[in-house]
Amino acid sequence: MGVNMSLGTTMSSQPMSAKATDVPTKSMVSIAKRQRLQDIFFHRLTQSLSLLVLAALLAIIVSLFVYAWPTFHKFGVQFIWRVEWDIINEEFGAAIAIVGTLASAGIALLIAVPLAFGIALFLTETCPVWLRRPLGTAVELLAAVPSIIYGMFGLFVFAPLFADYFQMPVQKLLGSMPLVGFLFGGSTNGFGILAAGIVLAFMVLPFVAAVMRDVFEIVPPILRESAYGLGCTTWEVVRRVVLPYTQKGVIGGVMLGLGRALGETMAVTFVIGNANRMPTSLFSPGTSIASTLANEFGEAADFHLSTLFALGFLLFVITFVVLSAAKILMLRAEKAKGL
Secondary structure: OHHHHHHHHHHHHHHHHHHHHHHHHHHHHHHHHHHHHHHHHHHHHHHHHHHHHHHHHHHHHHHHHHHHHHHHHHHHHHHHOOOOEEOOOOEEOOHHHHHHHHHHHHHHHHHHHHHHHHHHHHHHHHOOHHHHHHHHHHHHHHHOOOHHHHHHHHHHHHHHHHHHHHHHHHHHHHOOOOOOHHHHOOOOOOOOHHHHHHHHHHHHHHHHHHHHHHHHHOOOHHHHHHHHHOOOOHHHHHHHHHHHHOHHHHHHHHHHHHHHHHHOOHHHHHHOEOOOOOOOOOOOOEOOHHHHHHHHHHHOOOHHHHHHHHHHHHHHHHHHHHHHHHHHHHHHHHHHOOO
16 A cells, blocks of 8 residues: 555656646746847847948938039049139039148148157156056047137137248248249248148147057057067067057057048138149148038039039048058058968
8 A cells, every 4th residue: 555655656746747847948948039039139230220320321422422413424533633613614623622631631640640659659658657647638638629629729829820930931941942942832821731731730649649559558568578578678669569569550540540630621721721722832722622611512502512512422432542541451461460
């Protein structure tokens, strides 16, 4: 009888244990299904947001091209190198604005990149600890200053000083020299391509310096310490260790500054001179694509408006080409190193 009771107990306990194991199994399956649905939803959401960015970019390109089509249809590719800008007779060309844009941005980079490189190296390599934080904060604050402030500074403070203490003395000293004298001809009123480039350098400098500083700080300390342990000087550590390790980030910082310089509007508008003629010297007034858009967009109509959209489309293409070239250079550098 005891055997029968034990057998009955065993037999009755088997379905109970099966039910007990079924409950957590069903719960786990339900949780797994819910997690999978959440993953699918999250994946679709992020994918949709990414496609939304691409769609917005494509919409900008298409809209610019559609509005610019009358200009491209009339002038064709010649619009890029035409120098006319006659609103009355509707004869337009982009060469003057393109030259002004590239010249001012190039001058800005020539001035800002070496200074930013020195600032970043000082902050990460030789700056005293007590000075590193306030100086780095000052650089970041300069990057946050609105461009209109730089433009007002350039117009009311920089331009008069630039005319009296740089343009006039340099023109007297170098203006009559062969080969280089033509670079310093023209008016000495404080405005022009060089003035716009210098003001742009003030704007680009904190951006590039902040990026370079952040990039230099990611170098592992053991690499620096090993180089110093081998007897390397600070410059040798920078040249042999820091720069090769951070090459991609440095190029990215320079391209960030170039993109800012190419598209800058207000600061350039205040000091470039806004003259629709080809600059013949560094002191000559000129114009840029962004300043032309800012000055004429409010009063443009019909074909003139289409021309301004064509300038905007060309600015987009120039920026895209510059950034693509920088990306290709970085890929080639990585390939050469076997990365």
